Amino acid sequence: MTAKCFMLLLTIDRSIILFKEIISMPISENQRLKMIQKRKRILDESIDLFAEHGYDGTTIKMIAEKAEVSFGSVFTYFETKEQLFHATVIDSLDAYSEIILDFNPNPENVLQEIENMINNQIKIFSEFSTYLLLVVYVVGHHHRFPETFNELDQFHDKLRGKLSELIKNGQKMGQLFKLDPMYVASCYTSLLMGLRLNFIDEPESEMWKEIVPYAMQLFGPKKV
Amino acid sequence: MTAKCFMLLLTIDRSIILFKEIISMPISENQRLKMIQKRKRILDESIDLFAEHGYDGTTIKMIAEKAEVSFGSVFTYFETKEQLFHATVIDSLDAYSEIILDFNPNPENVLQEIENMINNQIKIFSEFSTYLLLVVYVVGHHHRFPETFNELDQFHDKLRGKLSELIKNGQKMGQLFKLDPMYVASCYTSLLMGLRLNFIDEPESEMWKEIVPYAMQLFGPKKV
Amino acid sequence: MTAKCFMLLLTIDRSIILFKEIISMPISENQRLKMIQKRKRILDESIDLFAEHGYDGTTIKMIAEKAEVSFGSVFTYFETKEQLFHATVIDSLDAYSEIILDFNPNPENVLQEIENMINNQIKIFSEFSTYLLLVVYVVGHHHRFPETFNELDQFHDKLRGKLSELIKNGQKMGQLFKLDPMYVASCYTSLLMGLRLNFIDEPESEMWKEIVPYAMQLFGPKKV
Amino acid sequence: MTAKCFMLLLTIDRSIILFKEIISMPISENQRLKMIQKRKRILDESIDLFAEHGYDGTTIKMIAEKAEVSFGSVFTYFETKEQLFHATVIDSLDAYSEIILDFNPNPENVLQEIENMINNQIKIFSEFSTYLLLVVYVVGHHHRFPETFNELDQFHDKLRGKLSELIKNGQKMGQLFKLDPMYVASCYTSLLMGLRLNFIDEPESEMWKEIVPYAMQLFGPKKV
DNA sequence: GATGAATGAGGGTTCATTCAT
DNA sequence: CATGAATGAACCCTCATTCAT
Incomplete structure (x- = not known):
């Protein structure tokens, strides 16, 4: 794995589970990077939306649009809305945790x-x-x-x-x-x-x- | 209006609109009291539900059942869910406000x-x-x-x-x-x-x- | 209960559960009858659709349209599609059972x-x-x-x-x-x-x- | 084409279209055989799944997993799900037909x-x-x-x-x-x-x- | 006023199909 | 050719609101 890729992985925090899945996939380095970025994009936008509208008030459609990702893509990265919510909260926790x-x-x-x-x-x-x-x-x-x-x-x-x-x-x-x-x-x-x-x-x-x-x-x- | 009824109205506070409606209705004192109590009952149970499940997570059905009131009744006391939510928060505020x-x-x-x-x-x-x-x-x-x-x-x-x-x-x-x-x-x-x-x-x-x-x-x- | 209504109930077979629910409702005789007919209508059309397209191939929308009932109404009579399917098969079974x-x-x-x-x-x-x-x-x-x-x-x-x-x-x-x-x-x-x-x-x-x-x-x- | 390969083709019977495609492909004998076996594998597992879950209840993913074939592969052997279903039924028919x-x-x-x-x-x-x-x-x-x-x-x-x-x-x-x-x-x-x-x-x-x-x-x- | 059946828009989720790698 | 991510239409189901009784 290149250093560049490794750094990127650090920025997505400790989402070890998906991390493992993604790096074990038989795809190109480039594709891997894109996927990681896409996942991060979804999570980032989810923070804003879940924070402002709550769990029920936030729709997958809203997230997909704000993250400029297709509706279906959200579900290729997160099995359910609930899991997405959990990841949204916990992935960031690790980052903030360290500086706090x-x-x-x-x-x-x-x-x-x-x-x-x-x-x-x-x-x-x-x-x-x-x-x-x-x-x-x-x-x-x-x-x-x-x-x-x-x-x-x-x-x-x-x-x-x-x-x-x-x-x-x-x-x-x-x-x-x-x-x-x-x-x-x-x-x-x-x-x-x-x-x-x-x-x-x-x-x-x-x-x-x-x-x-x-x-x-x-x-x-x-x-x- | 009896003193008792007046006291009750004070506790339900600012819902002036409904208050006016109720006291201007050509109904018996007794019925008026029942209506006021019913309204209060709905508001009381709404606090718990809205607090626990949030606005979107709380349904009118849940409120009606918890308050032991018919589904339709909720809408005779509150025009919309949003208004009910507002009243739930604000009616209680006055009571707490005083003691705080x-x-x-x-x-x-x-x-x-x-x-x-x-x-x-x-x-x-x-x-x-x-x-x-x-x-x-x-x-x-x-x-x-x-x-x-x-x-x-x-x-x-x-x-x-x-x-x-x-x-x-x-x-x-x-x-x-x-x-x-x-x-x-x-x-x-x-x-x-x-x-x-x-x-x-x-x-x-x-x-x-x-x-x-x-x-x-x-x-x-x-x-x- | 009028004789007419009783006869109708017989024709909807032995759907005792709903039968009990419907007759115990505080509604007029007339409304009761309409509900029973509506339920029967849904079941009748469901037979054709489930038989021709199978469970997965039949959609609630199809059933609602064929029975000339609103989409939502299907769910006021049957909790889930699965229950509707079961009722479709079993309600009729009782009728056929007798003559066979x-x-x-x-x-x-x-x-x-x-x-x-x-x-x-x-x-x-x-x-x-x-x-x-x-x-x-x-x-x-x-x-x-x-x-x-x-x-x-x-x-x-x-x-x-x-x-x-x-x-x-x-x-x-x-x-x-x-x-x-x-x-x-x-x-x-x-x-x-x-x-x-x-x-x-x-x-x-x-x-x-x-x-x-x-x-x-x-x-x-x-x-x- | 070897005799062995020819025999195999007979067993997959009428899938003439794909048969033509496969034998006209500029690939090695060995690869040809593998493709034929892979196709057969998909069809064999499809029988069980379509029989148990019906057409709509069976997903391509289920078939791919049961046949231990990649999801995308199913679509390289069969243009659509409908064609796969047809082939599943008809390819086997010829085998059974003979013994019946x-x-x-x-x-x-x-x-x-x-x-x-x-x-x-x-x-x-x-x-x-x-x-x-x-x-x-x-x-x-x-x-x-x-x-x-x-x-x-x-x-x-x-x-x-x-x-x-x-x-x-x-x-x-x-x-x-x-x-x-x-x-x-x-x-x-x-x-x-x-x-x-x-x-x-x-x-x-x-x-x-x-x-x-x-x-x-x-x-x-x-x-x- | 009280009731709950009727309605359909909108929710989460699934999945056949496409296509870049 | 092999792979699986990307896509969005269509699914079942929920629910606020309306309204006839």
């Missing part, structure tokens, strides 16, 4: 690390409003999409776990007041989620940057 | 008032998860339900305004650190909303009470 | 009774070619319609049982040669079915009457 | 010849239930597959003609009662077909052998 978890739980300067982290995460939350709305949708309808919800929930737990570790270290080092780390973590992720909902139509506004110190408060910093 | 805004923005002891308020609101948010999920749904789909969203947004602004007033007073009285009151208010409502989403399956758990001091932090209290 | 089993297994003159019976059954098989084709279809696809097939099979067993009894009596009375009664019965019903298939485009032709003595042979009559 | 017509219409001992013939044909009917179900399917849907039906009908006429000849000879020689030979023949083929339907799930059971004397009766033997 990108902080050091054992830093020398905890306060600095927290501030950097908040800055980074606030930025992500302000930029990717569409995807986060989709996440909210899944959470709100978790009874209907239990498996998809479960994966999101696992990521949430992982994030809170890592946050908790960071907080514990800060407390040990005397940089943070003694508060239950898990509650702090939960409040922080709740705040991010809630902000995204409350400022639903303000992507990338200045407001987001201003929020950082307020979020900081939740961690119980000894000097602010 | 139930705090004094000019108290003698601001810290105490804030703590009481948080206690009260956390309680509400923990108990009425279904309705709040519905609110989240409308917010997430605000392009589709602009009018309904607008009314929710107005309430949100009203709430933040009143919170802001309380915070300002606290700062004047030296009980709170100087922070932008509007940002604090926004963070606080975001936190409530976010908590509701993150602890979606934990209505009325002990956890909610523990959250109070963490929420308190956002207001920048001078001693905690 | 209309012979006396303990007659004084067995030979005469057999001849009368064959005459009668040959007539039925010659006239109702469409329905019999449908029966053949179900038998040929019994793995796909196991329940429907099972009911047809039970009727077949019942018929062979009664034939067997008649044959036994004929043998006891010395009017028939000693042959295994069950085999004779099976051969006879097979002959009828086979004839229906072989003379598929010759309903009510003269040929059918001529067949009687040949069918008679199977019973092993002592003088012909 | 394998009796002498002018034997010395007619009764013996008839018994041998019935034995042989009953055996065939008991063994090849799948193909016969397919025949029944075509007969039942003759309006939809007129050409295919027509070829089956011609074979049926040919069979009845030859049977008729045998019966006439038997009557001339005083071994059979005087009965209309054509009716007898029709009854006999009907009996075979009917038995196949009635004992649809009993391939090769003992029952079939027992049937012989009962079938014999139809021919009007003077002593049995």
Whole structure:
């Protein structure tokens, strides 16, 4: 496999299942690439549509048209609408997951690390409003999409776990007041989620940057 | 009109149009009461269904069956599904609105008032998860339900305004650190909303009470 | 219930389930009648279509148009296409069943009774070619319609049982040669079915009457 | 062309069109053979599938998978699904035709010849239930597959003609009662077909052998 | 007002056929 | 020739809305 192709595969995240299927097909490199791009195109447009109209309000026709793909093609890449929905949520999760978890739980300067982290995460939350709305949708309808919800929930737990570790270290080092780390973590992720909902139509506004110190408060910093 | 009937009408609130229709109808007091109750029944069950299944996922048949009302009856009380949805969200809003805004923005002891308020609101948010999920749904789909969203947004602004007033007073009285009151208010409502989403399956758990001091932090209290 | 209505119900055979549903509905006598007729109309046209095009080759649209009923109406009378198919086969079975089993297994003159019976059954098989084709279809696809097939099979067993009894009596009375009664019965019903298939485009032709003595042979009559 | 290849071609019989195409292709002997086998494989599996699921219920994908042939290959051997269906029925007909017509219409001992013939044909009917179900399917849907039906009908006429000849000879020689030979023949083929339907799930059971004397009766033997 | 049968547009999905590789 | 992705018409079924009773 060429390096170029390999890079592309990385960008489609970890859709290992289809990945395996596609690379095992007896077709040319070129064709393989096209298929991967087509699949990605469908998923990308699906995020917007599912986020805006919900699962039932989004039709395959809408997706096919927005992705400039024939109606039937959607079904050559995804067996059912439900699977497409799941892939739409989970494929992107992997990408966001990485950048959201990108902080050091054992830093020398905890306060600095927290501030950097908040800055980074606030930025992500302000930029990717569409995807986060989709996440909210899944959470709100978790009874209907239990498996998809479960994966999101696992990521949430992982994030809170890592946050908790960071907080514990800060407390040990005397940089943070003694508060239950898990509650702090939960409040922080709740705040991010809630902000995204409350400022639903303000992507990338200045407001987001201003929020950082307020979020900081939740961690119980000894000097602010 | 009897006092009893009048009280009932208050609880169904703003459905002025139907209200007018019902009271102008040449029918007996008794029948009027029955109609009002029937309408309320439909709205109550609609909350659960719309919250769980979304607008498109909820059918009139489902509502009629859950409310133990004939299929046709739903359409004698609400012209269209969309109107029923709007009424479902907005009728309840007024009821919740009152208890959520139930705090004094000019108290003698601001810290105490804030703590009481948080206690009260956390309680509400923990108990009425279904309705709040519905609110989240409308917010997430605000392009589709602009009018309904607008009314929710107005309430949100009203709430933040009143919170802001309380915070300002606290700062004047030296009980709170100087922070932008509007940002604090926004963070606080975001936190409530976010908590509701993150602890979606934990209505009325002990956890909610523990959250109070963490929420308190956002207001920048001078001693905690 | 009026006598008229009762008679009509008899003609729709034993579709007890729907019968109960319809008569328990809080609607007028007149409306009830219309519904029963509409249902019957759909079933009648379904026989022809399913018989000619098979299950997959027949569309709900075709049925609705032939029965002069709206597309949606088909689904107010039958939950699914599969159920409609089952009802199409089984509702008619009851009607035919009665006239096919209309012979006396303990007659004084067995030979005469057999001849009368064959005459009668040959007539039925010659006239109702469409329905019999449908029966053949179900038998040929019994793995796909196991329940429907099972009911047809039970009727077949019942018929062979009664034939067997008649044959036994004929043998006891010395009017028939000693042959295994069950085999004779099976051969006879097979002959009828086979004839229906072989003379598929010759309903009510003269040929059918001529067949009687040949069918008679199977019973092993002592003088012909 | 090698003798071996020629023999193979005979077994795939009338597919003259493709036959011409294949032998006129500028390819190696070896490749030619492979193609012929592949075509046969498709047809063989098609019998089972069309017989069990009917024309509409059978998909090209099902056939390709069962025949372990690529989806696209089916269309390189057969222009349309309809042509494949026709070939499936007719190619096999020639094979069965030969063994079913394998009796002498002018034997010395007619009764013996008839018994041998019935034995042989009953055996065939008991063994090849799948193909016969397919025949029944075509007969039942003759309006939809007129050409295919027509070829089956011609074979049926040919069979009845030859049977008729045998019966006439038997009557001339005083071994059979005087009965209309054509009716007898029709009854006999009907009996075979009917038995196949009635004992649809009993391939090769003992029952079939027992049937012989009962079938014999139809021919009007003077002593049995 | 109460009821639920009637309607048909629109949903997800399947599949024969085409065609580029 | 072999392959399977691409296509969209047509399938069954659902459901908001209408309307006769």
